[in-house]
Amino acid sequence: MTALIQLTGITKVLKGQEQPRTILDGVSLDVHPGESLAIVGRSGSGKSTLLSVLGLFDRPDQGTYLLSGTDISRLPERRAAKLRSSHFGFVFQRFFLLKHLTAAQNVAMALVNGQGWLPRRQRRARVMQALDEVGIAHLAKNRPARMSGGEQQRVAIARALVREPRILLADEPTGALDTETGTLVIDALQSVTARGCALILVTHDRDHAARMGRLLHLDAGVLTEQLVTS
Numbered sequence: 001m002t003a004l005i006q007l008t009g010i011t012k013v014l015k016g017q018e019q020p021r022t023i024l025d026g027v028s029l030d031v032h033p034g035e036s037l038a039i040v041g042r043s044g045s046g047k048s049t050l051l052s053v054l055g056l057f058d059r060p061d062q063g064t065y066l067l068s069g070t071d072i073s074r075l076p077e078r079r080a081a082k083l084r085s086s087h088f089g090f091v092f093q094r095f096f097l098l099k100h101l102t103a104a105q106n107v108a109m110a111l112v113n114g115q116g117w118l119p120r121r122q123r124r125a126r127v128m129q130a131l132d133e134v135g136i137a138h139l140a141k142n143r144p145a146r147m148s149g150g151e152q153q154r155v156a157i158a159r160a161l162v163r164e165p166r167i168l169l170a171d172e173p174t175g176a177l178d179t180e181t182g183t184l185v186i187d188a189l190q191s192v193t194a195r196g197c198a199l200i201l202v203t204h205d206r207d208h209a210a211r212m213g214r215l216l217h218l219d220a221g222v223l224t225e226q227l228v229t230s
């Protein structure tokens with residue numbers, strides 16, 4: 001089976017300083033549909049940089065990036081932007097919700113910005129399905145100010161899911177939440193793998209990392225996979 005993502009020898013060098021610094025150092029990684037991966041590593045090890053390369057916000061200096069077998073390592077920005085909205089969902093530590101809009105309206109924004117116009121009824125059905133998938137359909141009409149942090153993050157996840165991405169990239173999505181709330185958010189994230197979406201989670205939380213199917217460690221830009229025993 002063709003991998004969804006295949007990175008080979010990805011290197012990212014930070015220039016413009018006295019000495020160029022290697023941030024990603026020959027990273028190779030295959031990801032298949034429905035897999036969940038945790039990326040752990042100390043602060044500054046390159047985790048967010050790797051996610052920006054994966055999500056096409058940034059290009060590698062060396063190496064190849066195949067998406068479903070197509071080489072996208074050196075894609076011009078316009079085509080990268082298209083692929084970003086058709087293939088990827090993003091979740092960050094901060095929720096970036098629009099506070100004057102309801103949960104449903106926040107999620108609907110992701111459909112308006114990028115997928116042309118869907119008829120209103122279809123749009124509404126997709127929004128409600130995404131909210132339901134993360135367990136907060138009952139909060140559809142609430143505004144972020146009246147929700148807990150965990151609920152707000154689940155709105156952000158629904159917003160990422162509503163375009164039905166093939167890959168969900170989450171950069172410390174529980175970083176601003178307490179452990180119990182964080183666990184609910186991880187549940188919501190993990191549910192996407194059931195329909196074949198791949199989940200790549202950057203986290204400092206060992207328990208959350210252990211719940212992913214694969215565990216990868218980034219150390220000064222070098223990625224190694226740890227065998228999961230349980």
Ligand SMILES: Nc1ncnc2c1ncn2[C@@H]1O[C@H](COP(=O)(O)OP(=O)(O)OP(=O)(O)O)[C@@H](O)[C@H]1O
Nearest residue numbers: 014023041042043044045046047048049050172218
């Ligand atoms: N735009 C930038 N300008 C300068 N340095 C950068 C830039 N982006 C990343 N870096 C440097 O690259 C290295 C890797 O950063 P990155 O943000 O990927 O680490 P991280 O593993 O996500 O860390 P954290 O756990 O703190 O989020 C760091 O040393 C950082 O200082």
Ligand SMILES: [Mg+2]
Nearest residue numbers: 047048049171
């Ligand atoms: Mg980071």
